[in-house]
Amino acid sequence: MSVLEVKNLTHTYSGNTPFVNDAVSGVSFSVEKGEIIGIIGHTGSGKSTLVQHLNGLLKPTEGEIFIDGENIWDNLKEIRKVRSKVGLVFQYPEYQLFEETVFADIAFGPKNMGLSGDELKTRVLETCKIIGVKDEYLEKSPFDLSGGEKRRVAIAGVMAMRPEVIVFDEPTAGLDPEGRENVMSIIADYRNATGATVIIISHSMEDMALVADRLMVMNNGKLEMFDTVENVFKNGDRLRAIGLNVPIVTRVFNELKNMGIPVPDDVFTVSHAVEVLKQIKAGGGNA
């Protein structure tokens, strides 16, 4: 059984809101436990609206969402419980920090789920251990941390709810290269420790090529493609037509192919590229 299943999801924003139209129409897909899914698409393609349905923040205009086989809107009163099953880390999550100490802030989510006392403490400490929040930070004010550390703490706040599915909306936005790398490894650490399903919205094709199992391509509120990284990135022309692209290394390989070198078209990472070129070299050069 799929951990997450979306059937024919449609969301239209009512009235003439002056805000960016980010509607979703007729989206269906299902995700298996432990998968890492990347969502790509330009701004306004419906990505953010889509993910806000997964934990019941938005109610679909039409269609259904199933978590562990249960329709999340079957019981209106239980909708808050869905939020501990599907964690959602918004863009710039450090802007939601509010408690006096890092510990209290990370504890906010699990406390809302009903945890208390030792159980709560264990949960927070465990989470900190998984993703490397230093012990000495726990009694500090979250506002005294550096930008990158603030984000780590904010992400820990959602992870402490131990969601089975955790969704990140552009988790690396605004960070420097080191910060971006840190966030990507936090995500990997959480998944390795808990076996959770991970969904990441990203603009970086290079990052997606490194971490994702499957890619969801959104365009104008519709699910344009949902396939393995390989099959998505093979469709360079289709991606370019909707304002996206393939990783830079893939573009170099496309260029090589145009220049007559018989290279495969499923190269998306630097390490793979080096392997392939080494083989070609060893095989006596090219025709």
Next chain:
Amino acid sequence: MLRDITFGQYYESHSVIHKTDPRIKIILLILLIVFIFLAKNGFALGFAVLSVITIMLITKIPIKLYFKNMKAILPVLIFTAVLNLFYGESGRVLLSFWKLQITTDGVSRAVFMATRIILLIFISSALTYTTTPNDLTDAIERLLSPLKFIGLKNAVHTLAMMMTIALRFIPTLIEEAEKIMNAQKARGADLENGKLTERVKALIPILIPLLISSVRRAYELAEAMECRCYNGGEGRTRMKQMHLKGRDFVVLGASLIICGGILTLNILL
């Protein structure tokens, strides 16, 4: 939810009223409000209602938008009307219980008061919908400029600048509040249920981040203003100059007719 607040928002629809000098509009607004409250009989008030409706139609702004603003003011409206209901001193007694009684006089007072408040909202909305916030603050600054002769020059400019910035940041902060609410809801925060005290407590995770971000924004904005050579009102020029044109006098004349009409009906009937 929060996005429904439209008060203080400009609505482009190219009407005569949009083009009228904002200074004239502000003076007329004050004048009309005074006269609406002066209207003491049904004919005068009826005339005022017709005039305001006409103004609303001339603005070419969807009537729906005017009513949207009513929602927010409804509790005040009902409260005032009910208060007036029991305030009647004369007239036939319609209903009486405990120490209170409702008289025909009370009913008419309540109706009058409610109508006046509704007109007040409509006519003020007509001003804010047809005038950009910047024009509005600019006009206020200019109207208050005589104050500089009594040594309040900086105060006038500062006030106008504060209003400009406040109006500019209202939509930004509303959007931000929504984002923070969603983020906290995603962490299991319960904003809808519970007793009043619980609900107030539930606001803390929203208000603190909002406050912190507002302070950060204010600091960054101050730096950005400094980088754009802002140095107070001294030596500033304005791109938009205000000159009274022919149509401004037409609007002025029409408004004076409305005021005169109310006054005449007050006296004659």
Next chain:
Amino acid sequence: MDSIISVKNVTYEYKNEDAYRGEEAVVAAVKDLSLEIERGSFTVILGHNGSGKSTLAKMLNGLNKPTSGDIFVDGINTKDEEREIEVKRKVGMVFQNPDNQIIASIVEEDVAFGPENLGVPPKEIKERVNDALKSVGMLDFKESTPHRLSGGQKQRIAIAGIIAMQPECLVLDEPTAMLDPKGRAEIIETLIRLNKEKGITVVLITHYMEEAQNADRVLVMNDGEIIADDVPKVIFSDVERLKKVGLDVPQTAELLYNLKKNGFSVDTHALSIKEAAEEIIKALHSEE
């Protein structure tokens, strides 16, 4: 060299208060740094968070004053309080968050804010506003409300607001950090055009290595000092040094660097996709 900005032995210190321990430490964000920015050039400054690049940027127009040393803008010392406005007009600054730099609720009124402060006559302000909006490709949005625009569009309005003051130099502190790829491309294109067509000196601070490819010169900052200063190709060929200071390289540079490590005879100075492909082909052929 005809310098628009000269930085001479500048140090910037600030007090770092630890609220918990009640300790106070003096931290130097910029250390004895000297630098000349050539008139009309396009310079990119790279560095991880806390490397001192933002502090340096804020000193270039006198927003921050050096603790020691001097900075001259077109020959004017930024410490000269009499000429503070002149310095800020000559060196305009654009920041990361476009929302927090836009003052007015109508695009053209916002762009007019700078010239209004400078006391420019109304008629001329109108011309300047139109010119500035045209130069960033936003003239059609003259009467729009900024908060309904995309991030890239808002940031272009912020740039127009500076251009309307007719600056000599534009300093941008991570202007693309909060934007999507489309917005980022819009900003970089705009900057290249302003540099080429209007001859405005550009100093761009960024985290995105691809944005440095078009620069005349790249400076790498670490720990308050400039540790590398060269053309982009040379900077990005030293992958190890960049990674050591918490930076990244464009994927083309990373590919060539890794090929070289694996015995390919490639020139790691190639940056564009085409150049990289040509290098690889050359290396493959040379083995035959």
